[in-house]
Amino acid sequence: xxxxMKRPDLGAAIxxxxxxxxxxxxxxxxxxxxxxxATLDTILSHRSxxxxxxxxxxxxxxQLLVAAAQSAATSSNLQPWSVVAVEDPARKARxxxxxxxxxxxxQAPLFLLWIVDHHRLTQIGERVGVxxxxxHFLESFLLGAVDTALAAQNAVVALESIGLGSCxxxxxxxxxxxxxxxxxxxxxxxxxxxxxxxxxxxxxPASVKPRLPQQTVLFRERYGSEASVSAIAAYDGRLREFQxxxxxxxxxxxxxxSQRVRGAASLAGxxxxxxxxxxxxxQLA
Amino acid sequence: xxxxMKRPDLGAAIxxxxxxxxxxxxxxxxxxxxxxxATLDTILSHRSxxxxxxxxxxxxxxQLLVAAAQSAATSSNLQPWSVVAVEDPARKARxxxxxxxxxxxxQAPLFLLWIVDHHRLTQIGERVGVxxxxxHFLESFLLGAVDTALAAQNAVVALESIGLGSCxxxxxxxxxxxxxxxxxxxxxxxxxxxxxxxxxxxxxPASVKPRLPQQTVLFRERYGSEASVSAIAAYDGRLREFQxxxxxxxxxxxxxxSQRVRGAASLAGxxxxxxxxxxxxxQLA
Numbered sequence: 001x002x003x004x005m006k007r008p009d010l011g012a013a014i015x016x017x018x019x020x021x022x023x024x025x026x027x028x029x030x031x032x033x034x035x036x037x038a039t040l041d042t043i044l045s046h047r048s049x050x051x052x053x054x055x056x057x058x059x060x061x062x063q064l065l066v067a068a069a070q071s072a073a074t075s076s077n078l079q080p081w082s083v084v085a086v087e088d089p090a091r092k093a094r095x096x097x098x099x100x101x102x103x104x105x106x107q108a109p110l111f112l113l114w115i116v117d118h119h120r121l122t123q124i125g126e127r128v129g130v131x132x133x134x135x136h137f138l139e140s141f142l143l144g145a146v147d148t149a150l151a152a153q154n155a156v157v158a159l160e161s162i163g164l165g166s167c168x169x170x171x172x173x174x175x176x177x178x179x180x181x182x183x184x185x186x187x188x189x190x191x192x193x194x195x196x197x198x199x200x201x202x203x204x205p206a207s208v209k210p211r212l213p214q215q216t217v218l219f220r221e222r223y224g225s226e227a228s229v230s231a232i233a234a235y236d237g238r239l240r241e242f243q244x245x246x247x248x249x250x251x252x253x254x255x256x257x258s259q260r261v262r263g264a265a266s267l268a269g270x271x272x273x274x275x276x277x278x279x280x281x282x283q284l285a
Numbered sequence: 286x287x288x289x290m291k292r293p294d295l296g297a298a299i300x301x302x303x304x305x306x307x308x309x310x311x312x313x314x315x316x317x318x319x320x321x322x323a324t325l326d327t328i329l330s331h332r333s334x335x336x337x338x339x340x341x342x343x344x345x346x347x348q349l350l351v352a353a354a355q356s357a358a359t360s361s362n363l364q365p366w367s368v369v370a371v372e373d374p375a376r377k378a379r380x381x382x383x384x385x386x387x388x389x390x391x392q393a394p395l396f397l398l399w400i401v402d403h404h405r406l407t408q409i410g411e412r413v414g415v416x417x418x419x420x421h422f423l424e425s426f427l428l429g430a431v432d433t434a435l436a437a438q439n440a441v442v443a444l445e446s447i448g449l450g451s452c453x454x455x456x457x458x459x460x461x462x463x464x465x466x467x468x469x470x471x472x473x474x475x476x477x478x479x480x481x482x483x484x485x486x487x488x489x490p491a492s493v494k495p496r497l498p499q500q501t502v503l504f505r506e507r508y509g510s511e512a513s514v515s516a517i518a519a520y521d522g523r524l525r526e527f528q529x530x531x532x533x534x535x536x537x538x539x540x541x542x543s544q545r546v547r548g549a550a551s552l553a554g555x556x557x558x559x560x561x562x563x564x565x566x567x568q569l570a
């Protein structure tokens with residue numbers, strides 16, 4: 001990327017692989033990466049998979065993904081999350097209906113629900129006579145959400161490393177109370193997001209989506225957004241190029257993203273999340 | 286793990302590696318993992334590093350980590366995060382003072398601040414004449430926090446795959462307004478967590494911390510916590526064994542975790558997070 005260091009001594013094939021991965025992610029030629037290996041290859045190759053083969057995911061694979069998830073950092077070792085693995089087609093159908101009718105939830109053999117779990121901490125508090133009132137603050141909910149996300153992302157990298165694909169389903173937050181009822185969730189638990197998991201259908205391959213140029217998201221020492229206007233304009237063009245290749249409707253990121261956050265009506269019902277979380281037992285003080 | 290599937294046909298060395306990693310993570314003998322590779326090895330080997338060599342992290346390595354971070358999924362491609370890379374010792378010292386005086390922030394050559402960034406989305410909205418009022422809801426803040434965490438965790442796996450170590454610093458949320466001033470953060474941005482990064486000091490090796498047994502966090506079809514009491518008691522014992530080995534004070538997880546969430550006073554000032562976020566431009570409606 002920057003030119004100040006000697007080009008790393010990598011074989012031509014590895015160099016070609018890293019060049020190709022960085023180009024796919026940014027759609028611009030970058031200086032060579034500082035290092036390369038199979039893990040970086042897996043991470044840089046990420047694409048969301050929305051078309052799956054019917055083959056089930058063995059339960060020991062689910063256990064391996066959860067071992068990866070539990071290996072992520074967790075604040076003060078609180079481990080404030082759980083995961084529910086859903087395979088029953090009827091339950092998947094009901095959850096899909098609650099999450100905006102996404103067909104991939106029906107199609108994927110496995111649907112993981114990642115749960116912010118303050119119930120377990122409340123229970124252990126009761127056993128030792130501590131009221132766990134610190135959980136009633138927004139900070140504790142946020143900590144739970146962060147730790148759940150760190151865990152889930154480890155599972156994604158793990159599953160992609162063994163040839164599976166996945167897609168996060170934020171739509172599960174459209175109807176949190178109904179999802180809680182479907183999964184039998186106790187108070188102080190919340191399905192933060194879903195995740196479809198399965199073997200990607202090679203007949204409908206997913207592609208690496210280009211992201212914003214690094215200079216719009218990476219700053220040194222202090223935040224600075226001066227350089228962003230032209231870089232974002234360049235990104236609008238690169239995303240249109242990607243959309244053309246995918247036979248998608250061409251649309252600037254600028255337009256797409258700003259419409260997505262336009263107002264309450266663009267949040268698919270999630271504008272009431274705060275009061276629903278209250279009902280689920282999160283005070284968010 | 287479960288006994289229903291044939292043991293995978295892996296070489297003895299690989300089998301020993303996966304057995305060892307799973308045992309370190311759970312402190313119980315588990316059935317063999319469904320698969321094994323270098324990426325799983327990296328993920329399962331995670332430990333938080335708090336003692337670093339002084340060697341700087343080359344900036345092209347930072348760029349590689351950010352490429353990994355940007356490769357994570359992001360809801361509706363909103364990319365609502367930024368990262369500030371701090372190396373200046375004086376700035377690191379000021380940030381350390383704001384984050385509970387953790388010495389590792391001074392010692393690590395690199396301190397990454399992971400920022401929930403709704404400023405960029407607000408700016409692009411202004412350019413196309415859209416008010417971005419959807420950002421004023423708790424849902425949008427939560428979405429930003431989740432996407433920031435997914436990105437950061439990709440960076441962690443990437444950096445560990447090339448021999449670096451890191452530690453998340455939630456303490457950066459102790460004083461969010463002061464951190465924002467130090468980093469020159471504009472309205473609608475928030476330093477969600479910090480991350481020390483550097484080369485681990487082999488003279489002070491970190492160890493893999495055991496986690497809760499899987500049956501306490503992984504459920505099939507519906508949530509169920511019936512099996513948890515005895516499993517958590519077993520975990521208390523395993524964590525004490527780990528603490529003995531590390532010459533740490535022995536303390537049950539049950540006790541440690543419940544004291545950590547006891548009340549406002551155990552949150553290190555973060556009980557006021559909600560009003561501070563308001564001041565930083567997040568309405569959290």
